Amino acid sequence: MLLSIIVPVYQVEKYLKTCIKSMLDCHGFSYEIILVVKPSCDKSEYIANDIQKEYSDRVRVVIQDGDGLSNARNVGLRYAKGEYVVFFDSDDYIDAAAFSGLMQSLESRMPVDAVISDYYIVGNSDNISQVDTIEGEELICDNGYLELFLKKRRNYWNAWQYVLRRNFLLENKLLFLEGVYSEDIEFATGIILTARKFAFYGKPYYYYRIGREGSLANKVTLKHVVDLMDMLEISMDRVNSSDVHLKNVIRDKLSLQYILSFVMIFDVDDNERKKAVDIIESKKFLYKNDRNSLLKKMILKLGVLNGARVLMSIRMIRRRFLKIH
Structure with missing residues (x-):
């Protein structure tokens, strides 16, 4: 099983190395990292190209053909070859061991349309809190668990908390709406309404930064x-x-x-x-x-x-x- 990790890159020179290095520590499954780069005034593009040169067997750089996060994710999906895809943000990072555990568990339980996970929130002072709504640390392959998950979680629409079967997205034309903000809401609602087989993972692996200085999300x-x-x-x-x-x-x-x-x-x-x-x-x-x-x-x-x-x-x-x- 091959996983495609899609990472939009734009004005994140301070965080990009940490983000990609955390993914390069993954083990026990096959993956490709697709860096979708929009040229900017900082060194993000140079850093991405340097990482590609050093890890050419696992990292590809493609140039974004439009504007915005949605476009970058859709471009990455077009280039993706994996049976599964994830959409990670370039200012965040992951726990490679926890994520590797998830992917190894998923490989033995395929096919699943969508895996939803808990995650960590990293604050301005690097204080970390956990969003804890999924029971245990083992992969739960049970559609009936969706109702409990939805009732416990305040929202379900952060794209980076999903591992998604690529053909499920393509067959159902589940792409990100371009040119708009808050596109994750519409995208994830489509997943929740369309997927036929869900799994849930309670061991967080994703570290989501909030309040990052210079982030477009803060304006x-x-x-x-x-x-x-x-x-x-x-x-x-x-x-x-x-x-x-x-x-x-x-x-x-x-x-x-x-x-x-x-x-x-x-x-x-x-x-x-x-x-x-x-x-x-x-x-x-x-x-x-x-x-x-x-x-x-x-x-x-x-x-x-x-x-x-x-x-x-x-x-x-x-x-x-x-x-x-």
């Missing part, structure tokens, strides 16, 4: 708000038109993300705040339902601006006193 614009609302609406429409038995659980996750998005109004420029409030408010009708918890109903009733103030207070308490992101 919130009005387009971020618009795209998030669009991705949530597209995903909700897909769920509503599907016949999966977990529709209500998935809808709950999307409605929660809609409510959590209220705080984005404090991250956009002041002169765009009213537009952001109006855009979010205009989508409220999609998320009003009888299944909402009392807290959800209260925040929806408060409206975007007042609801955002409540959520900001909750977020400050979680971060300051509970050390929870």
Whole structure:
């Protein structure tokens, strides 16, 4: 079994070596690392080319033919040869031993459409916390576990927490929407609704950095708000038109993300705040339902601006006193 590790590379010279070296420590299975490079003003492209020269048997550099993270991932998928693929970010890193254990377990349990894993969050001060929702440290090959996973996890849509069968993606035309932010939501919703065989891995291997200085993910614009609302609406429409038995659980996750998005109004420029409030408010009708918890109903009733103030207070308490992101 061959795994294709797809890594978009753009303005990450500080992190790229750590990222790729962590993957090169993998063992016990065959893999290729595809670095999809968009030329930038830093040394990322040079570092990628140097790594390719040193590890030419495992690393390939391809040049991105468009813009954005989604395009880079789709380009990598076109070049991929593996039976399975992963989409890792170039400012993050992995525990090679844990990941190797997963891939060796998966090789004996094939075919699986999608493997979902727990992960670590690395904060600004390199403090590390664990997202712990999957039981044990062995690979769980049980579709019935999906409902428990969805109920325990706040969201299901970080693309890098999935190991995916390449032909499953291609046969179902599951690609990343290009030119938008928050594309992981629509992509992962398609996986959850379409996959026929799931597996779950509770031993984290992925280290996700948050709050990285210079990261595009930290700069919130009005387009971020618009795209998030669009991705949530597209995903909700897909769920509503599907016949999966977990529709209500998935809808709950999307409605929660809609409510959590209220705080984005404090991250956009002041002169765009009213537009952001109006855009979010205009989508409220999609998320009003009888299944909402009392807290959800209260925040929806408060409206975007007042609801955002409540959520900001909750977020400050979680971060300051509970050390929870």
